[in-house]
Amino acid sequence: MDNLEKLVAEWRKTMMTAPNVGRETLNELENHLRENVGQLVRSGMTEPEAFQRAVTQLGGAGAIALEFQKLDQGTWLPVKLVTGLGATAALAFAILLIARFDAGRTSFLLASHVFLVTLGYTTTFLVGALGICFVGQRCFSDFSPSRMHSLMRTTFTFGCAAVSLTAVGIILGMIWAKAEWGRYWAWDAKEIGAFAVIVWQACFLFAHRFACGTARGVLVMSVLGNIVVGLGWFGANLLYGGLHSYGTWNYSLLLLAAVVSNFAFFLIGLAPAGWLRPRKVS
Numbered sequence: 001m002d003n004l005e006k007l008v009a010e011w012r013k014t015m016m017t018a019p020n021v022g023r024e025t026l027n028e029l030e031n032h033l034r035e036n037v038g039q040l041v042r043s044g045m046t047e048p049e050a051f052q053r054a055v056t057q058l059g060g061a062g063a064i065a066l067e068f069q070k071l072d073q074g075t076w077l078p079v080k081l082v083t084g085l086g087a088t089a090a091l092a093f094a095i096l097l098i099a100r101f102d103a104g105r106t107s108f109l110l111a112s113h114v115f116l117v118t119l120g121y122t123t124t125f126l127v128g129a130l131g132i133c134f135v136g137q138r139c140f141s142d143f144s145p146s147r148m149h150s151l152m153r154t155t156f157t158f159g160c161a162a163v164s165l166t167a168v169g170i171i172l173g174m175i176w177a178k179a180e181w182g183r184y185w186a187w188d189a190k191e192i193g194a195f196a197v198i199v200w201q202a203c204f205l206f207a208h209r210f211a212c213g214t215a216r217g218v219l220v221m222s223v224l225g226n227i228v229v230g231l232g233w234f235g236a237n238l239l240y241g242g243l244h245s246y247g248t249w250n251y252s253l254l255l256l257a258a259v260v261s262n263f264a265f266f267l268i269g270l271a272p273a274g275w276l277r278p279r280k281v282s
Contacts, residue, residue: 004037004047011055029145033058035214039272057142057274076147078133079154082126090119109179113172117194120166124201124229127158128262131222135269138216142273148215155222156208163201170194193232200228220269226262230255 008030015026033054040050097111106114134143134151143151173194174184185191204225207218238252 004051007048007051008033029058031214032142032145036273076151078130079151082129086123086126089122093118107176109172109176113169113176116165116169116172118169120162120164120169120201121197121229121233123158123162123165124197124225127155127162127204127222128224128226128229130155130158131219131225131269132262132265134219135223135265138273139268139271139276140274141277148219151219152208152215155219156205159201159205159208163198163205166194166198166201170198189236193236197229197232200225200232216269220266223262223266223269227259230258230262 011033012026012030015029033051036054036057037047037050040053041047045053093115097106097115100106101108101111130151137143177186178184204218204222207221234251234255238255
């Protein structure tokens with residue numbers, strides 16, 4: 001262990017020569033380096049061998065500086081796509097609900113409830129989509145600390161929006177239910193599903209801000225949000241044949257496939273970074 005500390009100290013001195021790499025970023029790089037060393041040691045390597053392999057995978061000071069320069073030039077493409085998709089979906093759904101409201105097919109309170117809850121659920125799906133993209137890219141190469149920090153900031157912003165939209169939507173739904181049905185909450189399948197979703201959203205934000213897990217763990221965890229929302233939103237409709245029911249047998253098969261595929265991505269995310277990267281033949 002003393003040898004590892006000396007190696008890390010020498011590595012830090014070398015990395016401090018890289019431009020655009022501040023102390024906070026260097027600390028993140030060190031944590032990432034130590035995590036990789038620990039994984040390699042557990043696989044059977046000695047500490048010096050594991051350290052050299054982890055440093056090689058991470059890259060030298062020049063390579064990291066070049067990566068930081070590239071990152072400064074633009075946002076990660078999946079973030080752009082997910083943001084655009086979310087804005088487009090919100091606009092399309094707003095137009096649909098306005099048309100239904102103008103036609104007298106729904107009340108303003110109910111339309112607002114449906115709109116906000118749908119946006120909250122959809123935003124959680126978008127966070128999960130970023131998690132899937134993260135897992136997919138990490139199979140071939142790891143993320144730089146700067147990229148990880150940017151992605152964590154984006155998912156936290158999306159997570160805050162998701163829980164806020166869902167919470168307000170649920171409150172409006174409770175007010176509507178009291179006016180129409182004489183009760184605020186009855187613990188039917190949809191309401192249990194909504195409760196499960198908002199608990200998940202709150203737990204995701206808690207993991208972001210207070211948990212001791214790594215950034216990788218939080219981003220991999222986001223994939224499970226797709227399962228929670230899928231079961232809480234669409235799965236509830238398979239059990240409940242009331243208002244807005246749209247469950248069918250074929251739909252249940254699709255939901256099952258989505259649950260299995262998202263859980264598979266979660267498991268893949270637990271694998272070491274770059275495990276699908278072609279190895280050079282020495």
